[in-house]
Amino acid sequence: MLTALALNCSLNNSSKDSHTQTLIDRLFGVVESLGVRTKTIRLADKRIPPGITDDAGEGDEWPQVLDEIRKADILVFGSPIWMGQLSSVGQLALERLNGSPPKDKQTGQFILYNKVVGFAVTGNEDGAQNTIRQLMLALNHLGATVPPNVDTYWLGEAGPGPSYGDDGTGLDHEYTNKTTLYAAHNLVWFARLLREHPIPTNLKTLGKRASEGSLEAMPSAVSRK
Amino acid sequence: MLTALALNCSLNNSSKDSHTQTLIDRLFGVVESLGVRTKTIRLADKRIPPGITDDAGEGDEWPQVLDEIRKADILVFGSPIWMGQLSSVGQLALERLNGSPPKDKQTGQFILYNKVVGFAVTGNEDGAQNTIRQLMLALNHLGATVPPNVDTYWLGEAGPGPSYGDDGTGLDHEYTNKTTLYAAHNLVWFARLLREHPIPTNLKTLGKRASEGSLEAMPSAVSRK
Amino acid sequence: MLTALALNCSLNNSSKDSHTQTLIDRLFGVVESLGVRTKTIRLADKRIPPGITDDAGEGDEWPQVLDEIRKADILVFGSPIWMGQLSSVGQLALERLNGSPPKDKQTGQFILYNKVVGFAVTGNEDGAQNTIRQLMLALNHLGATVPPNVDTYWLGEAGPGPSYGDDGTGLDHEYTNKTTLYAAHNLVWFARLLREHPIPTNLKTLGKRASEGSLEAMPSAVSRK
C-alpha cells in the first residue's frame, strides 16, 4: 500500500486550528479514496532547531520526521503564506532536508528520489504560486519528481480577509476543489508508477564521469559532431 | 524514437553566438548519446508577437513552434539570465503556451501532459535558480512532468564577468557537467517511462465533479471520516 | 512642477482595454490631485525589440520612451500578471533599461537616480507581490529609490475570474484603494524631497576606491578595529 505524508508548515502547533490543515485534509480525503494511507505531521509540534544537518543531537526531533519522510511515497508540503512567501517553518524543513544524507549509498540518489511531491497552500491573499515555486525547485533538487498539476491553493482578494475554512470560506471554491482533485489523482498515479519503475539513474557513476574530465571527452559529445 | 526540443530564449537571433546555446548543445550531446533525436529553436529567429493566444494571425510564427512542441517528448527551456530573472523572450513563450489549447479534447489534459521538461540556464552571475523556478512552476501548470535534477546551469562569481563558453569559460566546470549528465539521464529515462505509460488522468471528468459540488459531497471526503 | 510617468506593460496595445490602465488611472488621479503632471505610455503601442541596448537602431522606439523616463521624477510600472509573474513586455522594458547609459557621466549614477518608483499590478488571482518583487529589485539596481508602501494591486480569489474594472470589479475594494492612496502620497512626497535634495553619491569615485584595493586598505575598515 502506498503512503502519503503531509508536512504542515503552519507557525502554530496543534493547540490552534490551521487553515492549511483544512486544505491538506481535503486533499488527503481524495488521496485516501484512491487507496493510499495518509499521515500528517504538524512541524510546529516538534522541536526542530535550524541547521543544515540531519541530526542536531539531543532533543532534536527532526530525525523522527525524516524517518516518516523516508517511508512515504507521496510527500505533500502544506504551508501558510506569510509576507507573500513560504513560512519560516517550511524553509526550516527545507534546510534540514538539505542536510540529510542520500537515500542510497550505491546510487548516490538524493533523499527524495522515487518520491513525488505535492503542495497545499493557503493565505488571505496573494503569494501561493510564489510559495509553491520556493518549495518546488528545492524539493526537486533534493530528488523529488513533480507530476503535472500537483498544487492546490486557496486565497482571497487583495489584502486582509478571511482564511480558508473560516465559516466555510473557500470550501466550495470550484477552482481549489478542481486542483485538489487533479493533485490527488496525479500524485497517486505517479507514486504507483515510480513504485513499479524505480529510477535507475546512478548519480555516483555520472558524478565520477564529470570529475574525470570535461563533457567534451565523452562519447556523447563527440558522437554528435 | 524519442524527440527532444530545446527553446533557446536568448534575446539575440542566430546571427549572434548564444552562451545558452553552448550549454544546450552540451546537454543535447548527452541526450543524443542516449538515443534521442534533438532539435533547437532559437526563438529570437521567429516573429512571435506577445499575447495569450496560440495563433495571433498573419505573420505569427508561434504556430510552427507549437507544432514542434507538440511533437516533442522532452522539452528543454534554455534561457540567459537578465536582471536576475527569466529573459523576456522566455516569458513571452510561457504566455503564448498559456494561450494554447489542451493536448486532447477528451481528457482535457493541458498541452504539456506526457512531456518532461528540463532547464539550461547561463549568466555571468546569480539568478539561475530563480529563472528555473519561474519556468518550472509555469510549465508544470501547463502539464509538464519534472523529473528530479533536470536543470543545469553555469554562472560565475558576483557581478559582471565572462559568460559560459567565452574562451572555454565553464566548459570544465565539474558541477555544471555533473548536473548536465544528471539532467540528460533523468529526462530520457522519464520520457521513455511516460511514452510507455501515458498519464490517464481525465481533467474534464474531475473538473465536472468539482463543479457539481464541494468536495464534502464526494465519497472520497466522506469515506475518511 | 513634478512629472510622473507610467509604463503600462500590458501585452495588448491601445486598441484594447487594459485592466492595468484602470488602476494606473486611479493612482494617477490621486497623484495629479497632489499637483503632479502625469503621463502614461502603453509599451505595446511602441516598436521595441528585445536587447540590452539603449538604441537598437532604425525603427526602434525605445529611445523615445527613454527620453520620457529621463524627464520623470516618478516612474510607475504597471503590469498585468501572467503565469504568476511580470509580463514579457515588462521584462523587456527592464532589459532595455539595463542597457541604458548612466544618468550622469561625472557621478556615474545609474539611470534612475533621483527618481522614485511605484507599482500598479492587476490580475485575476495571485502573483502581484511576486511581480512587484521582480520589478522592485531590478529598478532599485538601476538607481531608483523605493519609498515605503508604493505598490498597489488588485487580484481576486484563486483561479480564473473577472479582472479589475470589469463591470466595476474591484473599484470599491478598500484595500486596493487604501494602498493606492498610500502609494500616491509617498511617491509625491519623496519625489519632492529628492528634487530638493539630490543624491550626492559619486559612484565613479567609490568604484575607483574599490578597484584600487580591498576594503581592508581603506580607512573605514581600519578605523573600526
Place this chain on the structure above:
Amino acid sequence: MLTALALNCSLNNSSKDSHTQTLIDRLFGVVESLGVRTKTIRLADKRIPPGITDDAGEGDEWPQVLDEIRKADILVFGSPIWMGQLSSVGQLALERLNGSPPKDKQTGQFILYNKVVGFAVTGNEDGAQNTIRQLMLALNHLGATVPPNVDTYWLGEAGPGPSYGDDGTGLDHEYTNKTTLYAAHNLVWFARLLREHPIPTNLKTLGKRASEGSLEAMPSAVSRK
C-alpha cells in the same frame, strides 16, 4: 548620531563563525567611517519562537530585538542563502516584524517608517538577488525606504565551493567591495535625509478616506476628468 543595526540571519549562533557576519562587518566598517554607530544582533543567539506577534510571552527574546530595531535609523538584513533563498531565521524575523504594532498611533505609520534598509548576503553560489527580493518587498511593506544600490553580496561559481571569507575568499572581489561602498554611502545619506525630513504621510487619515467610499468619490479622482 545615527544608528545602524544589522540582523544577522545565520542559522548558527555566535559559537560558530558566520560568513555573512564578515560581509556585515565590512559594510559596517564603511558605515562607521561615515560617522554612524553600528550594532549587530546574531538572531540565532536569541530565543525567538515563530509567530505573528510582537511578544510571544515568557522567554521570548524578540521584544529586545524589536527595541533595537525601533532605535535604529538604518536596518541591515544580513542573510546566508539556503536552497537559493532567504534563511528560515530571516523569514522568522520578517514574520515577527509583521506582527509588530505601528511605529506611531497617530499616523498609523508602519514600524519601519523613516528607516532605511540595506542587505548583505553571502552564499557559495546563486540566490543572492532572490534573497534580497524576498527581504526588500517585505521590509518595504513594513514601512522601510529603500535607497538605490543598498545591497551587497558575494557568491562563487555554480555549485558548492568556498564561502565568503574562507582563507580570504572574496575579500578582494572588486564588485562586492564596490557595492559595499555604494550601499554604505547611500544608506547613510538617506538616513540623514529622513532624520531631517521625516515622512509626514498619515496612513490613518488616508485609510479612513478609502473606507468611506471608492476613489471615484474623492476630489483627486473627480478633478482629473
